Amino acid sequence: MSIWKKLGSIPNIYMYALPVLLCALVFFSGIPPMLPKEPSPWIQKCYDFIDTLGPDDVVLMWHDNSPAYYISHMPAGIAILDHLTQRGVKVIHAGLYPDSSIMSKMFVIPKVEGTMREYGYTYGEDWVNFGFIGGRETGAASMYDNLWYKGRDIYGTPVEEIPMMTNLKTAEDLSLIVVLTAPTQSYHRRQGVMKYGTPLIVCGLAGAAAWYPVYVQAGTMFSYTHGWPGGAEYELLLGKPGLATAGANSLSVLWYCIAFFIILGNISYFGEKFSGGS
């Protein structure tokens, strides 16, 4: 077997093991996270907009995700929620997936409990959680048409007994919509942005972010964050390093590993081709 052929047929196990070993090595080595000195313009745009909000503003945060992809959305979602809390903004939590109430209750809100305590946030007055809203796009449409649509929060409290909901009627009363997802952003663009003109920020998967500039340019999306790296950049802006910052080096190593194997595969391909192989 020629050297080129050998180079092109590395057993899978080495390709599985190398990224895992390198990521673990980098993660536990204690090397400080190497993050961009300047955040991406779209992340800066999200940050600057949220920085203009205050205690009179209400934000609707959709947790339209399941455990499968929460790792990608969560860091940016947590950083944005932390920023909103620091600004004293009132937040309504809801979600279009059956997992939404658990995702918000277990993985996002507890991560900003410290900030909530620091800024004196009270449930019912400063934030509320409506959990799962069925119907996907029609569920989102119903919620935007009538913010009292769900009737009760996840603890069973009737909406009329929740003080912060008193003067809220439709999406027109919201200052911002934040969506922690990729697949349902189109529902929110159609039902929230196009119908009521409320700005929308999407915390999407890094891969799905290639689609977002189109919507931003068209005006149906205010801005977005791109998966784990987006979360790390937002944490950087906020001055609160978190999960995404901690994993930034490992993420870089993983991407370099994939690029390395692609280049290796092509060296083998061209080597074989020019040395007279098939």
Place this chain on the structure above:
Amino acid sequence: MSFLRRELPFFLTGIIGGLVILEYYVEFAPLSTFVVMATDWTATIFSMAFILGLVALCKYNYGQFSKRTPKLWYMGAWVIILTLFTFFFGIIMGTTHQIYEWIYWNLSGNLAVINSVIPAFFLTTASYRAFRARSVEATLMLVAALVILISYAPLSIFLWPGLKANYGDWLVSVPNTGMVRGITIGASVGAVCLGFRVLLGKEKAFALEEGE
């Protein structure tokens, strides 16, 4: 029977769909009230689909169990036990109960995370074996993928900020945006055409044929 199975669904789809479209363009309070109500109905009907899914899941797995299908019957029984246990626990104790959340995360959540992470390994091996510059088109895609992959890595932006700003961002905001626009506009026009066909009763795929 034919009327109930065929004509009525088309008639209702056409009328309600037409009213919902009309409400978007015409300001008329009773129409808006009706559309809001119809939207709420849809959300309720959608929620009913979960019950249908539960019944279908139990029926299928009970079939595997009762027929003693080799290697599957005990899995079928296990699925039914777990599903019904979680379902009734949620109904009785509430979905915000600590034990329910523990069951959800430790049985379902971790498996879901594993399922979403495993493709990362396949991605590595698949890109190594399949991502070869065999033609001009493949070479263009390969170069674009490598530029994005390397320039968007946090470490690359830290070390060579110009790589992302000059090449990565250009690829995303110029050729990529043009392509995505093309796909989006094409798909949207297609969706509008399909929508009109459904509303006019020309698209019959969603209704069951007699005897099905």
